[in-house]
Amino acid sequence: xxxxxxxxxxxxxxxxxxxxxxxxxxxxxxxxxxxxxxxxxxxxxxxxxxxxxxxxxxxxxxxxxxxxxxxxxxxxxxxxxxxxxxxxxxxxxxxxxxxxxxxxxxxxxxxxxxxxxxxxxxxxxxxxxxxxxxxxxxxxxxxxxxxxxxxxxxxxxxxxxxxxxxxxxxxxxxxxxxxxxxxxx
Numbered sequence: 001x002x003x004x005x006x007x008x009x010x011x012x013x014x015x016x017x018x019x020x021x022x023x024x025x026x027x028x029x030x031x032x033x034x035x036x037x038x039x040x041x042x043x044x045x046x047x048x049x050x051x052x053x054x055x056x057x058x059x060x061x062x063x064x065x066x067x068x069x070x071x072x073x074x075x076x077x078x079x080x081x082x083x084x085x086x087x088x089x090x091x092x093x094x095x096x097x098x099x100x101x102x103x104x105x106x107x108x109x110x111x112x113x114x115x116x117x118x119x120x121x122x123x124x125x126x127x128x129x130x131x132x133x134x135x136x137x138x139x140x141x142x143x144x145x146x147x148x149x150x151x152x153x154x155x156x157x158x159x160x161x162x163x164x165x166x167x168x169x170x171x172x173x174x175x176x177x178x179x180x181x182x183x184x185x
Contacts, residue, residue, distance in 0.1 A: 108164070115168035125176040132173035139166040 126132045143162035146154055 111164045112167045112171060115164050116171055119165075119168060119172065126173055127177075129173075129177055132169070132177055136166060136169045136173060139169050 126135065139162060143159060143166055146158050146162065
């Protein structure tokens with residue numbers, strides 16, 4: 001009996017070994033599949049890392065470009081502000097050229113008045129428009145002689161003096177001839 005029991009026991013063990021072999025084959029196939037899946041995943045991880053590095057490089061480049069653009073914008077805004085200040089300054093200068101300050105006008109008219117009074121004390125009243133023309137022309141020609149000189153060699157004080165004398169003689173002609181000494185508005 002022992003032989004038959006041993007036979008059965010041996011058959012049971014053989015079946016168990018066959019079952020284990022099938023199980024090991026299945027585990028091996030499963031391991032092969034898992035190893036293949038691991039290899040695919042490792043490849044995907046490698047690709048993702050490369051992509052991440054590329055994105056990181058692109059991000060760094062974009063960040064640098066953004067900083068550069070911000071700097072350029074700041075410089076442009078500063079230039080714009082400086083240009084606005086310069087435009088305001090030039091506008092004020094232009095306005096002062098076009099709209100003479102009251103003090104300057106008053107000062108010049110004061111000089112013309114002083115010259116008019118000085119000339120009136122030294123010379124008699126003008127008697128005709130022809131005489132007025134001659135006196136005004138004489139003063140104007142004295143101005144013109146200085147004005148024709150090369151720029152830089154002109155005497156600004158002499159030019160101013162001759163223009164004030166010309167203006168004073170124009171006012172004197174109005175007072176002496178046209179209004180006979182009495183100014184009427």
